[in-house]
Amino acid sequence: xxxxxxxxxxxxxxxxxxxxxxxxxxxxxxxxxxxxxxxxxxxxxxxxxxxxxxxxxxxxxxxxxxxxxxxxxxxxxxxxxxxxxxxxxxxxxxxxxxxxxxxxxxxxxxxxxxxxxxxxxxxxxxxxxxxxxxxxxxxxxxxxxxxxxxxxxxxxxxxxxxxxxxxxxxxxxxxxxxxxxxxxxxxxxxxxxxxxxxxxxxxxxxxxxxxxxxxxxxxxxxxxxxxxxxxxxxxxxxxxxxxxxxxxxxxxxxxxxxxxxxxxxxxxxxxxxxxxxxxxxxxxxxxxxxxxxxxxxxxxxxxxxxxxxxxxxxxxxxxxxxxxxxxxxxxxxxxxxxxxxxxxxxxxxxxxxxxxxxxxxxxxxxxxxxxxxxxxxxxxxxxxxxxxxxxxxxxxxxxxxxxxx
Numbered sequence: 443x444x445x446x447x448x449x450x451x452x453x454x455x456x457x458x459x460x461x462x463x464x465x466x467x468x469x470x471x472x473x474x475x476x477x478x479x480x481x482x483x484x485x486x487x488x489x490x491x492x493x494x495x496x497x498x499x500x501x502x503x504x505x506x507x508x509x510x511x512x513x514x515x516x517x518x519x520x521x522x523x524x525x526x527x528x529x530x531x532x533x534x535x536x537x538x539x540x541x542x543x544x545x546x547x548x549x550x551x552x553x554x555x556x557x558x559x560x561x562x563x564x565x566x567x568x569x570x571x572x573x574x575x576x577x578x579x580x581x582x583x584x585x586x587x588x589x590x591x592x593x594x595x596x597x598x599x600x601x602x603x604x605x606x607x608x609x610x611x612x613x614x615x616x617x618x619x620x621x622x623x624x625x626x627x628x629x630x631x632x633x634x635x636x637x638x639x640x641x642x643x644x645x646x647x648x649x650x651x652x653x654x655x656x657x658x659x660x661x662x663x664x665x666x667x668x669x670x671x672x673x674x675x676x677x678x679x680x681x682x683x684x685x686x687x688x689x690x691x692x693x694x695x696x697x698x699x700x701x702x703x704x705x706x707x708x709x710x711x712x713x714x715x716x717x718x719x720x721x722x723x724x725x726x727x728x729x730x731x732x733x734x735x736x737x738x739x740x741x742x743x744x745x746x747x748x749x750x751x752x753x754x755x756x757x758x759x760x761x762x763x764x765x766x767x768x769x770x771x772x773x774x775x776x777x778x779x780x781x782x783x784x785x786x787x788x789x790x791x792x793x794x795x796x797x798x799x800x801x802x803x804x805x806x807x808x809x810x811x812x813x814x815x816x817x818x819x820x821x822x823x824x825x826x827x828x829x830x831x832x833x834x835x836x837x838x839x840x841x842x843x844x845x846x847x
Contacts, residue, residue, distance in 0.1 A: 446591065447584035447716045456576040456634055457585060460569070463630035465592045467527065470623025472600025474534065477608040477616040478551060481541065484613075485548050498552050499559040503794055506563030511654060511787020512646035515780060519568040519575070520634040526565035527631055531624030533558050538617040567786035574774045574782070575637050580719075586770045587715035590763060594712060597705040654784030663725055663776060664785070666837025667769045668792040673827035674732045674765070675796025678739040678758075680817045682804045687813050693748045703752050707759025708766075715767065724768040724775075725840030729828050731765035734758075736824030743818030775842055 450457050482491050513522060533554050540546045540554075577585040608616040658664050680687070681701065688697040721727055738758035745751045777785045807816035832838050 446587060446713055447719060450577045450581045450585035450588060453581070454576050459630050459634055460572065460576065461588060461592060463627040465596065466623050467627035468593065468596040469600050470620035472596055473604030473607060473616050474537065474620045476601045476604035477613050478555065480608050481546070481613045482548065482551060485546060495555055498556045502556050502560035503563045504791060506560040507567065507790040508651050508787045509646060510564035511567040511784040512650045513564065514568040514571045514783025514786060516639055516646050518637055518639065519572050519783065520637045522568040523565055523572065524628065524631045526561045527624065527628050529561045530558060531621065531628060534617060534621045534624055538614060538621055541614040541617055563790065566790050567783050570786040570789065571782040572637060582774045583719050583767060583771045586767055587712050587718060590708065590767060591712040594705045594709040598702050598709065651784060654781055654788060657781055658785060658788050661776065662834040662836030663772055663840040666725060666831050666834040667728055667772055668788065670728055670732045670828055670831050671769060671792045672796045674735050674824050676800050676803060677827060678736045678820045678824035679797055679800040680739065680804050680820060682800065683808045683813050683816060686808065690813055691748050691751065696748050696752065699752055700755060703755035704759030704762065707756040708763035711760045711763040718767055722841050722843045724772050724842060725837040727768045728765050729831055729838060731761045733825050733828040734761035735765065736821045736828065739824065740818040740821030743814045743821060772840060
């Protein structure tokens with residue numbers, strides 16, 4: 443077993459700042475991730491009102507994700523990250539102030555959720571595009587693994603802490619914790635060195651966004667990562683029907699475990715990810731791991747005992763993490779710096795649109811053929827989509843040793 447490679451943390455001061463600020467901000471954001479739907483439920487008692495959050499978030503994320511990518515290629519990426527973080531802190535303050543009112547305003551919560559999605563869309567392309575500027579090329583996979591570790595630990599711990607705080611002390615205390623996390627993260631991001639764009643960088647424009655889209659479409663190794671990721675998330679991500687699956691299995695107590703299981707699998711991979719730096723056929727690994735994700739989800743749909751369902755969900759999370767590590771490595775190794783922000787915006791869409799749309803697919807199919815069938819058919823459809831990706835030879839045959847040579 444090869445343990446986690448810590449070389450990026452040891453060698454890059456700016457990576458340590460980015461990682462630490464991201465860890466603190468993520469923990470606070472995940473507290474709010476649990477608290478906002480809880481508050482909406484308390485105010486309305488409506489499943490539709492809670493589910494409407496996904497609709498409110500989707501369009502701002504798409505629009506501002508694409509624009510944020512173009513912006514990341516035109517101005518200092520570190521400054522974008524800092525300003526967006528400050529804006530998210532202000533929104534956290536608004537949620538706190540609203541929660542302290544005698545009658546909190548539902549419409550304001552939706553407005554804040556939409557604005558937060560917009561700021562997240564602006565920030566994330568710059569965050570992703572910063573990585574190759576602060577970490578040596580040979581340490582990129584290790585840096586991505588460390589970032590994955592941060593996310594997966596947060597995904598397990600953050601919601602649990604958030605649910606406990608909100609349920610025990612109230613939503614105002616939960617929002618206060620998020621606000622404090624933003625203040626700490628901003629103080630760390632302010633210490634980043636400047637990351638100026640090239641002197642000949644184009645201003646953000648629709649033409650620039652289209653240039654990025656054309657470049658992505660012309661590179662089979664990039665196109666393959668986008669298509670595989672969207673297919674895996676859209677077809678085989680059953681989170682929306684977990685409450686119904688838990689009831690059907692007679693185990694409502696296992697609902698939280700179902701949501702956490704994939705993160706547990708991903709965490710296991712990141713803790714033993716030293717081996718990933720020795721793998722060179724990255725495209726093939728993305729395809730194999732995405733296929734394994736689909737098979738594991740099919741296994742979860744077929745399984746009867748709760749423990750076996752959880753086992754397959756953990757396995758799916760491990761496979762998804764492997765796919766994500768090598769997808770990110772391909773992106774960071776092949777995209778020229780002058781297009782990195784715009785391509786990061788496209789990447790953002792590939793791994794956010796799929797999960798949002800999967801809620802519609804999973805729920806709709808479950809209403810037609812049942813919960814379990816919606817899960818295993820989605821898993822098999824994912825495997826079929828991955829097999830189709832083999833036709834993109836440049837993707838399947840991608841080998842980073844050819845770039846080094």
